[in-house]
Amino acid sequence: MHVIEIDDPADPRLADYTRLRDVNLRRHLEAEHGLFMAEGEKVIRRAVAAGYAPRSLLLTRRRAEALADLDVDAPLYLVEEETAERLVGFDLHRGALAAFHRGPLPSLDEVLAGARGIVVLEDLVDHTNVGAIFRSAAGLGVDAVVLAPRCADPLYRRSVKVSMGAVFTLPYTRLDDWYGGLDELREAGFHLMALTPGEDSRPLREAMSAVDPDTGVGLLLGTEGDGLSARWLERADARVHIPMSGRDVDSLNVTAAAAIACYELTHRGGAGVRVHRGGP
Amino acid sequence: MHVIEIDDPADPRLADYTRLRDVNLRRHLEAEHGLFMAEGEKVIRRAVAAGYAPRSLLLTRRRAEALADLDVDAPLYLVEEETAERLVGFDLHRGALAAFHRGPLPSLDEVLAGARGIVVLEDLVDHTNVGAIFRSAAGLGVDAVVLAPRCADPLYRRSVKVSMGAVFTLPYTRLDDWYGGLDELREAGFHLMALTPGEDSRPLREAMSAVDPDTGVGLLLGTEGDGLSARWLERADARVHIPMSGRDVDSLNVTAAAAIACYELTHRGGAGVRVHRGGP
Numbered sequence: 001m002h003v004i005e006i007d008d009p010a011d012p013r014l015a016d017y018t019r020l021r022d023v024n025l026r027r028h029l030e031a032e033h034g035l036f037m038a039e040g041e042k043v044i045r046r047a048v049a050a051g052y053a054p055r056s057l058l059l060t061r062r063r064a065e066a067l068a069d070l071d072v073d074a075p076l077y078l079v080e081e082e083t084a085e086r087l088v089g090f091d092l093h094r095g096a097l098a099a100f101h102r103g104p105l106p107s108l109d110e111v112l113a114g115a116r117g118i119v120v121l122e123d124l125v126d127h128t129n130v131g132a133i134f135r136s137a138a139g140l141g142v143d144a145v146v147l148a149p150r151c152a153d154p155l156y157r158r159s160v161k162v163s164m165g166a167v168f169t170l171p172y173t174r175l176d177d178w179y180g181g182l183d184e185l186r187e188a189g190f191h192l193m194a195l196t197p198g199e200d201s202r203p204l205r206e207a208m209s210a211v212d213p214d215t216g217v218g219l220l221l222g223t224e225g226d227g228l229s230a231r232w233l234e235r236a237d238a239r240v241h242i243p244m245s246g247r248d249v250d251s252l253n254v255t256a257a258a259a260i261a262c263y264e265l266t267h268r269g270g271a272g273v274r275v276h277r278g279g280p
Numbered sequence: 281m282h283v284i285e286i287d288d289p290a291d292p293r294l295a296d297y298t299r300l301r302d303v304n305l306r307r308h309l310e311a312e313h314g315l316f317m318a319e320g321e322k323v324i325r326r327a328v329a330a331g332y333a334p335r336s337l338l339l340t341r342r343r344a345e346a347l348a349d350l351d352v353d354a355p356l357y358l359v360e361e362e363t364a365e366r367l368v369g370f371d372l373h374r375g376a377l378a379a380f381h382r383g384p385l386p387s388l389d390e391v392l393a394g395a396r397g398i399v400v401l402e403d404l405v406d407h408t409n410v411g412a413i414f415r416s417a418a419g420l421g422v423d424a425v426v427l428a429p430r431c432a433d434p435l436y437r438r439s440v441k442v443s444m445g446a447v448f449t450l451p452y453t454r455l456d457d458w459y460g461g462l463d464e465l466r467e468a469g470f471h472l473m474a475l476t477p478g479e480d481s482r483p484l485r486e487a488m489s490a491v492d493p494d495t496g497v498g499l500l501l502g503t504e505g506d507g508l509s510a511r512w513l514e515r516a517d518a519r520v521h522i523p524m525s526g527r528d529v530d531s532l533n534v535t536a537a538a539a540i541a542c543y544e545l546t547h548r549g550g551a552g553v554r555v556h557r558g559g560p
Contacts, residue, residue, distance in 0.1 A: 136536045141525030166529045205547065242543070245421030249446045256416045256539035259532065263522070263540045267485065 001057065001076040003064075009087040014077060016099035017058055020088045020157060027156075034102045036155035038165075041066055044098045046165030048072060058097040060084050066096050102155060108146070111173045112188050115143035115216060117265040120185065120192070122148045122222045122232055124254070129224065130154055131162030132255040133262075138166035140259070141266040145172035146218070148181065182220075182235040190218040194228050194236035195261050197251050201239035204264050208240075213269030219261050224254040281337065281356040283344075289367040294357060296379035297338055300368045300437060307436075314382045316435035318445075321346055324378045326445030328352055335379040338372075340364055346376050382435060388426070391453045392468050395423035395496060397545040400465065400472070402428045402502045402512055404534070409504065410434055411442030412535040413542075418446035420539070421546040425452035426498070428461065462500075462515040470498040474508050474516035475541050477531050481519035484544050488520075493549035499541050504534040 006014060016035060019025055030036055035055055038044045044067065048054065054074040059066055060081045067076070084092035112118065119137050124130050130152045137145060145154075151174070153159065154167040175181035182192055191211050195204070211217055220236055222228030233239060242260055244250060252260070286294060296315055299305055310316055315335055318324045324347065328334065334354040339346055340361045347356070364372040392398065399417050404410050410432045417425060425434075431454070433439065434447040455461035462472055471491050475484070491497055500516055502508030513519060522540055524530060532540070 132533060132536065135529060136532055139524050139529040139532050140522075164529060169529070242420070243547075244419050245546070249415060249419040249444065249449070252416055252419050252539065253412060253535075255533075256412065256535060259536035259539045260543045263543070266525070267523075 001067075001070065001072060001074060003076050003078060005061075005078045007080065007083055009079075009083050013056070013075070014058070014079075014087055016055060017087050017097060020097075021090060027153075030156075035099050036102055036160065037157040038098045038100060039095060039157055039161050041096050043160060043165045044096055045070070047098070047100055047160075047168050050165075050168035052100045052103070052168065055099040055101055058084070058092075058099075060092055060095075063094060063096060105173045106171060108173055108175070108184060108188070111144045111146065111171045112185075112190070112216075117142050117262075117268075118144045118146060118185075118190065118216070118218045119258070119262065119265075120146045120148070120182075120218050120220045121151045122220065122228055123150045124221070124223050125150070125152050126224070127152050127156045127158040128162050129255055131159035131167065133221070133258045134159070134163040134166040134170055134172075136255070136259040137262050138163075138170040140262045142170065142262050145170060146181075146185065147172060147174040149175060149178050179231065182232060185218050186237070188216075190216040191238070192218045192220055192236045193238045193240050194220040194222075194233050195241070195257060196222070196227055196233060196239050197241055197244070198227075198233075198239060201241040204240045204242050204261060207238050208264050208268045211268065217265055217268070219265050221254065221258055221261070281347075281350065281352060281354060283356045283358060285341075285358045287360065287363055289359075289363050293336070293355070294338070294359075294367055296335060297367050297377060300377075301370060307433075310436075315379050316382055316440065317437040318378045318380060319375060319437055319441050321376050323440060323445045324376055325350070327378070327380055327440075327448050330445075330448035332380045332383070332448065335381055338364070338377040338379075340372055340375075343374060343376060385453045386451060388453055388455070388464060388468070391424045391426065391451045392465075392470070392496075397422050397542075397548075398424045398426060398465075398470065398496070398498050399538070399542065399545075400426045400428070400462075400498050400500045401431045402500065402508055403430045404501070404503050405430070405432050406504070407432050407436045407438040408442050409535055411439035411447065413501070413538045414439070414443040414446040414450055414452075416535070416539040417542050418443075418450040420542045422450070422499075422542050425450060426461075426465065427452060427454040429455060429458050459511065462512060465498050466517070468496075470496040471518070472498045472500060472516045473518045473520050474500040474502075474513050475521070475537060476502070476507055476513060476519050477521055477524070478507075478513075478519060481521040484520045484522050484541060487518050488544050488548045491548065497545055497548070499545050501534065501538055501541070 038047045054072050057076045061078050318327045334352050337356045341358050
């Protein structure tokens with residue numbers, strides 16, 4: 001790292017860090033420049049450890065030593081707290097930021113190779129929910145995540161943060177084709193289970209234990225309000241639900257449901273979880 | 281309901297609705313007046329259905345008809361959107377608010393009577409986490425929640441909202457005594473399982489299946505960062521963990537862990553969940 005002190009928030013070298021809370025601006029900026037942001041020392045270290053290359057790092061002067069041991073070939077911008085706040089749009093305080101190069105997404109074949117349990121997210125638009133599901137899936141031993149074309153970006157700052165960096169280590173890719181995407185997964189050998197609170201479905205545990213332990217399972221999750229699309233419900237091999245108590249609570253939060261479903265997925269057949277390593 | 285139109289945000293009849301995002305102010309105000317706030321039509325209806333008595337309701341003029349069918353003896357204040365925003369501190373937009381009387385908390389004996397699976401929250405200070413855990417616990421069929429003295433308030437607006445009203449239907453109470461509280465629960469016949477990522481613990485499912493199906497189980501959950509206190513870990517009957525994959529994710533979010541643990545709790549012994557009704 002080469003340390004560069006900058007005092008002007010309008011300095012073009014800081015452009016990657018502009019107005020981090022402006023979701024629309026950031027979506028365009030990050031897509032056009034092929035970058036993503038990581039926030040917090042631990043998450044930045046995890047991105048580096050997973051093989052992502054930083055474009056630059058940003059620290060306040062008071063925290064200049066925070067990432068001093070990091071062996072990366074990128075500029076480290078040191079700024080005053082006031083400069084940081086004017087640049088990013090909030091009080092950076094004890095924070096650390098870094099802009100990383102995105103890599104190309106792996107192919108579906110690469111992501112599915114050797115996988116036994118995967119999660120398939122349809123149109124989740126909430127970055128917090130996507131990040132939370134990655135954290136649970138990675139922690140519980142899911143092998144990969146496949147996203148529908150309109151699912152929110154796992155490398156958006158908020159997803160990255162909530163995932164605690166799990167988006168770096170859990171392999172994932174995106175389907176090109178929403179309409180036919182499930183058929184691709186089925187042809188790759190996966191038994192597709194749609195999680196839905198609907199009547200016409202089997203209890204999750206019962207359905208999971210009925211699947212041959214050697215068969216790959218894809219767990220389909222939809223958005224919190226509307227759930228999975230009619231198309232995906234219809235193209236799934238099975239519809240499953242988590243039994244509810246009836247105590248005037250008719251559904252779980254999508255991240256709670258995802259945690260339980262991932263847990264059943266990775267504990268089926270009485271198998272323990274296996275250890276995998278991922279990366280970009 | 282008697283409808284009253286008010287235009288002045290400083291009108292003393294609106295005092296219950298002052299600056300809803302000012303957590304410190306609200307804590308004092310709500311404790312002193314024995315009230316809690318519910319936000320959103322669905323949640324307000326659930327509070328009424330659970331037997332809570334409203335002190336008043338607040339709607340913008342545009343939404344005057346939203347709760348017109350509600351049969352309660354309380355004033356309904358109609359205000360302009362601008363008045364609402366100046367009063368509560370944010371854009372009420374399509375929202376509805378109500379102030380309710382708190383009831384006295386039930387005794388520990390009342391809450392535990394007939395309960396088979398309970399959740400015991402130690403020092404969770406985040407209202408969002410508390411609300412999310414109530415939602416999962418209620419949905420999955422947990423019978424009651426017991427709070428340590430310092431656990432965050434389930435009837436705080438944010439908890440209520442995130443719980444989707446589950447705080448109204450799932451019976452709960454608070455321990456007077458943190459130090460000796462677990463002994464009270466054990467004397468009431470509960471087998472106490474502390475959820476902890478620590479090494480010195482058994483896998484959750486294995487530990488759960490080892491408990492006699494007729495024995496009540498209390499699941500102890502601690503705060504996200506520090507987990508359970510040494511005292512509670514030591515006084516528990518068993519320490520249990522959710523197996524992790526090792527994919528650089530060393531723990532689950534506390535709400536994800538709670539969802540999985542509640543699911544195991546209510547599915548132990550192969551039993552389905554039972555239907556209970558709660559209330560204030």
